[in-house]
Every structure is written in structure tokens, then in C-alpha cells.
Amino acid sequence: MASLITCPHCGTRPKEEFSIRGAAAPKRPSPAAKDEVWHRYVYIRDNPKGRILEYWHHVAGCRRWLVVDRDNFTHEVFGVMDASDFERARVVE
Amino acid sequence: MPINLLHRHVLEDHISGFETNANPNHLSVIRRPVIFSVLAHAGYEAAVAEALRKADDIASRYCNPSEFLAVSQTAGAGSVAEFLTAIPGASFVDQSDGFVLMAISGPSVRSILSKCLAVDLHPDTFGEGHSAAMMCCHVAANVARTGPNAFELLVPRSFAGSVFDELMEAGRAHALTRGFAD
């Protein structure tokens, strides 16, 4: 259930402790990128039904940004990691 | 004209009047604890956590991997600051006036807290010495287990009255009493 999120720093917590920012998959373009690229990043977003990566902020807990891998249809949570680890893994890719 | 500054605890008005002896379930408010917020620099997280854990009269409260609260009921702010200065890779700031420290204990403590918290406090998952930041009475608080039936709560000063009232309400069925620690 997505109403319980297991924070890697705090343990299992109710969703009320979090604030959700949005999709974590789109990669922010470089500041010098073309307007079309920025337009695509800011406005052209997928609206998937199923498994998604999202930024969640643990407001009432560790106050860290997390990346939650969950299914927005079944509410199943597959994994939660710190956003800094997520970014680091993405840079390596 | 000289101004005399008086220290007045924020919960003073909540604890005034008729005072009974403490029941087995008791909430005690610590009048003037020393509370420092400690931030570990990148790469020093484990070393700072370890240094705080080993400190004699300072209790370390976990907030996140790089943030802790150093709490002392016995040491003065000066000596705590001195201790923290000596830890490599740590930055700190005195938050004593920003937090209120409450200790709640008794045989029904978990039933009382379960009305205010949405976190599993079973000793298997939240054992003695464990601490974490969590929502308590709709306020971002830091909760620590200090004994089998004893917990300490740190709440932001401006929300302390609301949390205190809600805790007392939750404890009414368990004859929870309250008072200042001294």
C-alpha cells in the first residue's frame, strides 16, 4: 500500500508525513540546452498508469528527498531510496 | 530603566494550579534542557554519530544520516558547545530555546502514544536508545525510547502547548499526570 512508505532513514511511515513533488524520471536539461529541450522537460510530460518513479519529501521525518518506485494503479511500493543515491546512480549510467 | 529578563517556560500556563502526586503514568516537562542541532559534513556522518553516541552526559537524537540533536539535562550549554567544537566535521547551533523536552513514562505509555503517533513503537522495531523524527499530534517531533516504558519527546517550542494538551487528552483514560521535572 502506498499509504505506508518505508523511508530508508526512518522506517515505515504513514504517507501523511510526506509531500510529493512529482515524477523523478525526467532528467533536467543543462542550463544552456535549447528552448525546445526545456519546453519538452517542463511541459511535455507522460502521465503513466502503472509503475512510476516519484520524488517524495519526508517533511515530518528526516526531511530528506526520497525517490519512491511505486505503482500508481495498484499502490504497490517496489522501493524507496534517498534522492542523492538516485542522482549518483543516474550520473554513473 | 533596567529591564529584568525572566525565564518563563512556554508550558508554564498549561501546568499551573492544583498539583497532585505523580501517577504511574506521568508526563514530565524538563525546564531548561540544553539542545544543540548538529550537522555532519559530507563524509563525516558516521564519525559524528559515533562521537555523539560516546558522549557522557549528552543524549544523541537521530534526525537523519547527517543531522542529530544533542540533548543534555545535566551539562551546561558552554560545555556542550565545547564538546561539539572538538568533533571534526561537525557544525552545530544552540537550539535550547527552540525546543521543548518532555519525558513520558508508565505502564500505559505505548497506548497513550499510539493515539498521537502513527509509528510502530514495539520494542522489536523501536528499541531502547532508538530515536527518530516523526509526526506526533500533527507536529514534526523527535521521539526517543529511553526505557522499556519511557519515552522522550522533543517538539518545536511554538507547538509545545498544542502537543502537550493533546498528550494529556490521550492520557486521560490512563490517569496521566503532569508536572515540571524539578
Ligand SMILES: [Zn+2]
Ligand atoms: Zn525519513
